[in-house]
Amino acid sequence: MTLAVYHGDLLAQTREWTNLHDDELRRRAVKAAGDKDIPALVSLTTAYLAHHGGSGVLTSPRTVEAYALGTRQFIEYATTQAINLLRPNRHDAQGYINAMLAQGRKPAGVQLKVAAAGCLYRALRWAGATEADPFRDARVPKDRTPGIIKRPPYSEDELADVLEKADIHAKFLLFLTAHAGLRISEALALEWEDLDEAAKRIHVRSGKGRKARIVAMSTSLARATRHYRGLFGPGGPDHTDGKRTTTATHVFRYASVMTARYHIQKAFTVASVKFRGFHPGRKYAGTRLLQQVKDFGRVAAHLGHESVDTTRKGYAQLAADDLKDDLSGW
Known part of the structure; x- marks a missing residue:
């Protein structure tokens, strides 16, 4: 499956989920998580970001794209590691962070990926699909070297x-x-x-x-x-x-x-x-x-x-x- 980059009306994309009855919202979210359906989970995360995020429907397209990419990458990792998205174990989130660091990714870049994955789980909780919050206690080491x-x-x-x-x-x-x-x-x-x-x-x-x-x-x-x-x-x-x-x-x-x-x-x-x-x-x-x-x-x-x-x-x-x-x- 390929990730469809957001180009359209963010409010309209949000309403694809917010217009659903609560039971249907939960059913679709549970199915998407069970199937590790990347387009559906990216869409759900985007809808949550635009509905409950700090900037709401004014969230910039670049931010939407960054979160979409981060969501897709976490789901791909979860697929290769056979992680149950709705019932992750307590080591899965930190394992994801450690895997990225072991690949040579910088802590600042890893933090962005963690933000996207955390948003995915906030979206799943918002939809009523799970109570899991695996990234709550996960830690990314700080990079003490100044950016400049x-x-x-x-x-x-x-x-x-x-x-x-x-x-x-x-x-x-x-x-x-x-x-x-x-x-x-x-x-x-x-x-x-x-x-x-x-x-x-x-x-x-x-x-x-x-x-x-x-x-x-x-x-x-x-x-x-x-x-x-x-x-x-x-x-x-x-x-x-x-x-x-x-x-x-x-x-x-x-x-x-x-x-x-x-x-x-x-x-x-x-x-x-x-x-x-x-x-x-x-x-x-x-x-x-x-x-x-x-x-x-x-x-x-x-x-x-x-x-x-x-x-x-x-x-x-x-x-x-x-x-x-x-x-x-x-």
Whole structure:
């Protein structure tokens, strides 16, 4: 069986389960768990996530897809290990965690898989199919290495090499991630009216957790924005581009992260720089800004982090000898 990735109306998908009578809801959930029916259990987990999750029907498609993938992977493991989903034994959950760690998965990635599997069991309990809560006492060891050490930012030279080889779309996208510090989803969601190169600011309307914020532009980003708008903005010489048109208000031709990754990865390949995702660009922005302003709070606001700890642990670092000038007179 293959996993159907969510593309439709989340509310409609939720109602496939919430419209059922309680007895029918339980019957279907019990059957799906007994058969280890991946599509049905993914659908049930998605319905629970959208009905009782923290964001409800506003849960982002990326979160839905991540939980769907995690649910599928746990069911596949349960199938190979002959685990009874409705009556797991007390070692099954920790066994799943240990198996992933033994395969070399990092604790942070394992924690995401555990979150999805835990959501599956919350969904099964919600449906009345079981009372089992196998992940309640399961433990994933903490990784003490800061995220910025494990996954460092792109260097100045790496970005310069890629910018030299990138086409106009990839170059502008790099500026938005490495100077404005935008998440890739925030960059792709931009509309022309969100960019104000005269005032050097960007209006991010729906960041992580649906939080809006105003982000300052660097001088070079403001210059790049003027150039990009002149080429591709409404009324520009190239106002149509592939499946998306600038008259439809969106800034980028890329409709999805996968498409953006494909195109920008080509620029990295031509520049002989290893592409490590979009986040190292955000980390470049965070680290460079911190070295200038020496204020984690201001950097966190620029990156759209709710907690300064997130910025401190994973997105920005001061040089090891940052205090040498302050200590020189001691």
